[in-house]
Amino acid sequence: MLRPGGTILLGFHAGQGSRLKTEGYGGHPMNVYVHRRSPERIAAWLLAAGFTVEAEMVHHPAPNVEGGFVFAHR
Known part of the structure; x- marks a missing residue:
């Protein structure tokens, strides 16, 4: 949950692909x-959801x- 503003x-x-982790x-x-995932991809998802991306x-x-890391606000 994120309050307005x-x-x-x-x-x-970060990076590409997926892997199965069997030991924590x-x-x-x-x-x-x-x-x-790349920061650019996460930033694109946030932009599509109505966020303003400040930094990645x-x-x-x-x-x-x-x-x-991606820093954004709404």
Whole structure:
């Protein structure tokens, strides 16, 4: 839920494609698909939903790992 005029900061796995993840943090079993998206694609979805996108960014928190951020408001 977002109040009128509210802002949103989305953080997500950046990149292309999907993969099945079977082990979580601490070695806990799980069965989840991780979907990677580009900040440009997330920004396009937000624009289509009526948001104003202020910024989008890719960062590298670890080697071979990409994260994405999109900051928007409505």
